[in-house]
Amino acid sequence: MTYKIAITSGKGGTGKTTVSTGLFYVLTKHLKYSAQLIDCDVEEPDCHIFIKGNMDKKLPVNISIPVIHDAKCTYCGICKEACAFNAIVIIPSSNFIEVVEDMCHACGACSYLCPEEGAVTEKTKEIGQVTYYNYNNDNDSFIEGRMHVGNALQTRVIRDTIRHTGQQDIILYDSPPGTSCPVVATVSKSDYVVLVTEPSPFGLYDLKLMTETVKILGKKHGVIINKSGLDYKPLYDYLKEENMTLLGEIPFKKEYAKEYSKGNILPESDNDLANNYKNIINRILDGKTL
Amino acid sequence: MGRPYEIAILSGKGGTGKTSITAAFAAFASNTVFVDCDVDAADLHLIFSPENYHHETFPSGAKAVIDPEKCKNCGLCRKLCRFNAIEEIKDAFVIDEFTCEGCGLCSEACPEGAITIEEYEKNHIYFSESRFGPMVYGKLGIAEENSGKLVSQVRIYAKNIALKNDSNYILIDGPPGIGCPVISSVTGTDAIIAITEPTLSGWHDLLRLIEMTNRFHSRIFVVLNKYDLNEEMAAKIEKELKKIKIPLLGKIPYNETMIDSLLEGKSITEYKPDCDISVEIKNIWEIIMSKFTEAKKDKA
Numbered sequence: 001m002t003y004k005i006a007i008t009s010g011k012g013g014t015g016k017t018t019v020s021t022g023l024f025y026v027l028t029k030h031l032k033y034s035a036q037l038i039d040c041d042v043e044e045p046d047c048h049i050f051i052k053g054n055m056d057k058k059l060p061v062n063i064s065i066p067v068i069h070d071a072k073c074t075y076c077g078i079c080k081e082a083c084a085f086n087a088i089v090i091i092p093s094s095n096f097i098e099v100v101e102d103m104c105h106a107c108g109a110c111s112y113l114c115p116e117e118g119a120v121t122e123k124t125k126e127i128g129q130v131t132y133y134n135y136n137n138d139n140d141s142f143i144e145g146r147m148h149v150g151n152a153l154q155t156r157v158i159r160d161t162i163r164h165t166g167q168q169d170i171i172l173y174d175s176p177p178g179t180s181c182p183v184v185a186t187v188s189k190s191d192y193v194v195l196v197t198e199p200s201p202f203g204l205y206d207l208k209l210m211t212e213t214v215k216i217l218g219k220k221h222g223v224i225i226n227k228s229g230l231d232y233k234p235l236y237d238y239l240k241e242e243n244m245t246l247l248g249e250i251p252f253k254k255e256y257a258k259e260y261s262k263g264n265i266l267p268e269s270d271n272d273l274a275n276n277y278k279n280i281i282n283r284i285l286d287g288k289t290l
Numbered sequence: 291m292g293r294p295y296e297i298a299i300l301s302g303k304g305g306t307g308k309t310s311i312t313a314a315f316a317a318f319a320s321n322t323v324f325v326d327c328d329v330d331a332a333d334l335h336l337i338f339s340p341e342n343y344h345h346e347t348f349p350s351g352a353k354a355v356i357d358p359e360k361c362k363n364c365g366l367c368r369k370l371c372r373f374n375a376i377e378e379i380k381d382a383f384v385i386d387e388f389t390c391e392g393c394g395l396c397s398e399a400c401p402e403g404a405i406t407i408e409e410y411e412k413n414h415i416y417f418s419e420s421r422f423g424p425m426v427y428g429k430l431g432i433a434e435e436n437s438g439k440l441v442s443q444v445r446i447y448a449k450n451i452a453l454k455n456d457s458n459y460i461l462i463d464g465p466p467g468i469g470c471p472v473i474s475s476v477t478g479t480d481a482i483i484a485i486t487e488p489t490l491s492g493w494h495d496l497l498r499l500i501e502m503t504n505r506f507h508s509r510i511f512v513v514l515n516k517y518d519l520n521e522e523m524a525a526k527i528e529k530e531l532k533k534i535k536i537p538l539l540g541k542i543p544y545n546e547t548m549i550d551s552l553l554e555g556k557s558i559t560e561y562k563p564d565c566d567i568s569v570e571i572k573n574i575w576e577i578i579m580s581k582f583t584e585a586k587k588d589k590a
Binding site for chain 1: 330386393430472492
């Protein structure tokens, strides 16, 4: 059985990538699980900085966007009417029609509904890439989704990336920050959601938003407090009130910040932390056999 | 002074200090309208404690709904849907509401007229007053979408207020990343202040942000936050920025006073105006001001 775990946080910079790569390291090196890490933060994918593998293969993430042929277009306006994303501009009096590619979601409605044969065709546009890395002599254990700079369809790139989910025992999705569509695209395909937070008013506020999101999606979840040390009572009170599972705490240490800054995986050089991650994994799996 | 200058605070990577620094600038930014465009996780109001005087809802997207009574299970909708948002569960076709983007193709194509499109209005815009001045912020409904359009609308409202008040500046606290809400936060601004940190991830993400902003006319400046967590990396970033000719406005040290100020619901410049962080942030703000004065002279 494959158990899919999404690592999320409402607030950015709480330590999603630190936790994802730390869990991946301990799962594969210490616990000998078969695991796969998928970097779903396609706007700013950073796992590759920590999991140093060689790029094995790159696959394009393509969408099909419309091309409107003036000669065959009658400027009837059906395509514009159908476009839910306001991506088609028509000025019939000037025989002007244009696709605003940046607004287009590539749904295909215009080309399907156009009554004129050959007036709307489609072309392929590459909006991102899925990269397989070779890590530990395994070319299927670390995958990254990356949106090409300048695009706005991050959710599409995430969905394409998630399709590469393998058959390993445990799958880790490193999610983007926030609580909206890109996060939902990641979380909705998972079995368990790890909410990474930090002991600060911002951390708590955004944890509450993210908790609402996972509840709406009906996902099992637990909290990791990263950069802990500051006894920020409202956070602990919230966890108690909401009866949330505290999976573990990772203390704030300047050495950790420094190791992170250099792209090092923290539990690689710190046994206490490796044990900490083992406990977190046990709490996530909660007696489940894979 | 005519049109207000619009400045967006961005970072690429999350958690580099966008919101704390925006709030810290607020102490010096007189006659300014503040905007929180991180609509997924809007936090600026936690420091501003603004009083809302007006609230509006905003469309949060549309979803298809299949009427099982009318559906004849032909499967055309599923075949046409490019988002793979239609599932066949126990011989019935259902929409996965978290995947559907509301494009409406299935509804147009369904030969039985069994599919309707439901519009939702679960996003919010708040108009408020704070001790720093007017503030407008957006809040996305839980698990909702349409963040790019919400950001654009929040900015239009902020600009209207700025024009009415004859404000000097519009200061935008932006979202992390480089996707649609960031693009909407950048479009039409005069300047971008990118907050980064001395980490490989911070640098990697900043480069993608810089590349994204190249297509806009905004000038981009960098602030290096928590620079002393890795001074070697900070020096490297400083050198690289020089190479690509992007001005570094200043380097802010790491100091736990920053967190203490948040716990008090204050910006660092209010909480400890004389601490090293506040002094540096004041310097940075003055440099930004001087850039705009230069720009104005150039125009004249």
